[in-house]
Amino acid sequence: MAYFKYKGRTGRGQVRQGRVKAGTKKEAIETLKGQGIALSQIQEVNSILYKDITIGSPVKPKEFVIYLRQFSTLIEAGVSLLQSNMILSKQTSSKGLQQALADITQRLESGQAFSDAAESHRKIFPPLFINMVRAGEAGGNLDEILDRMAVYYEKQYETRQKVISALTYPLVVGVIAIGIVIFLLSFVVPRFTDMFASMGGELPLITQFVIGLGEFFKVYWWLFLLVPLVSIVAFKYVQQNNERFAYSVDLLKLRMPIFGPLMQKAALVRMTRSLSSLFHSSVPILQSVEITEKIVENRVIEKVLKQSRTSLARGESMTGPFSHHWIFPPLVTQMISVGEETGSLDHMLGKVADFYDSELNHTTDRLKTLIEPIMIAVLAVIVGTIVASIAIPMFSLFEQIN
Known part of the structure; x- marks a missing residue:
């Protein structure tokens, strides 16, 4: 707006x-x-x-999922579109969604179609939802489409939560480790510095390193706040304005040793489930692939989907570009090929999405089991190094006294 x-x-x-x-x-x-x-x-x-200033998305994924489920239930119960939007605009706790629904209600009163009204709020309503609703309006099965969209976004939200859950533990442990290091360098190490200086003699290298790091942090502590902040802002700016850099970042995400397979499975679930929903709603195949390109949230897969769309426009199979790219396992290409031959592409894509959704569950469970001891070991090494830098000179002092 x-x-x-x-x-x-x-x-x-x-x-x-x-x-x-x-x-x-x-x-x-x-x-x-x-x-x-x-x-x-x-x-x-x-x-x-x-300007309407918003930080992040105007509507949280959870709020959008709740809205869709309530909207679907109201339409299935026979409540009109206009009344449903009026009810939900008053019930939702999201200010952004509330304003959007209030505007959509006014547009519906003026005779505008719901899909067209929702399209004017693209930051809230994604292309997949808008096109699916438009197909439902044309086919007269909007209630069925909305129910399918509610299920789709519920599963997408669950997939997102699985990935977040797998990444939360190392992030939390990392923050704790940084906090412990800052505390030790700021309050513990300086108390021993003067004592070590009065001892005379040469300190161990590990002690010199930790004391030097503590002195550096004491003077330049602001760098530990400024550098990460500037780095994040610069990274986001370059990522948004340099397509080649953004592509490399997405490729790196998929190539990461531990988290790469997790990202890959999550992206495949998003892609196959989106295509399955669009095909099931009789959205034309070229338009379905184009919509999926915009919502897949990974430029590597987006590039392959564009190649697949070009292949389809030439009358060829959509699996050609998939079979030549490492990100698509043989299962994906084989199932899609069978779906194309049997005319059950939406069903096959749904099966692929369910399979990788299950794989995502197993992967997150394995990651949690694997990451926990690794992070504990890393934390132990960091804290142990600082403690050892203090303990070693202390032992030397005790030996001199004895």
Whole structure:
């Protein structure tokens, strides 16, 4: 949504000027015409004061899943689209979703189709949902489509939570390790520095290193905050503005020794389940592949899907590009080939999605079992190094006293 500054006259000839909020300039003009204002000028206000600032996604995945399930239930119960949106706009706890549903309700009252109304809020409603709803409106089976979408996004949310769960443990342990190191370097090591200096003699290399690190942190502690922050911001900026770099990052994610297979399975589940849902709803195959390219969230797979779409446009099989790329296991290409030959492509893709969803469960369980001892060992080495740097000179001191 954006703000537009306008100037015009009412039917009585009175001059009116001000600002109006709308998704596009065309919508702003229609809104003002509906208020009986004949416009003489209108332009978008670009000042940051009139920008809708959001951090991350306007609607959390969990909130969107809950909304879809409630929406599907209301439609299946025979509640109209207009009433369903009115009810859900009042019930949802998400401010972004509440505003979007309120706007969609107004559009529905003016006679606009739900899919077109939802498309004006692309940050909330993904392309897959919009196109599936459009297919449901055309086919007269919107209730079935919404139920299928609710199941789809519930499974997608579960898949996302599995990946997050697998990554949470090492992240938490890493933060704890950093906190312990900062505490030891800031409060423990400095207490022994003066004592070691009064002892005289040459300190062990490990002690010199830890003391030097403590002194460096004491003076340049701000670097430990600034460098990660600047690195993250720079990384995100380059990733968004350099397609080649972004592709390399996605490739690296899939190539990682431990987490790569997890990322690969999650991406395959997302791709195959999306295609299965689109094919089942009779969305044309070229359009289905194009939509999946936008929502797969991995540029490596996106590139192969584009090649597959080109292959389909030439009248060839969609599995050709898949079979020549390492990211697609033989099971995927074989099942898709069988689906193409038997005319049950949606069913086969659903089976592939279920298989890799199950594999994702096993992979996350194995990762948790594997990562726990590794992270404990890493933490023990870090803390042990600092403790040893203090203990070794202490032993030397005791030997001198005795």
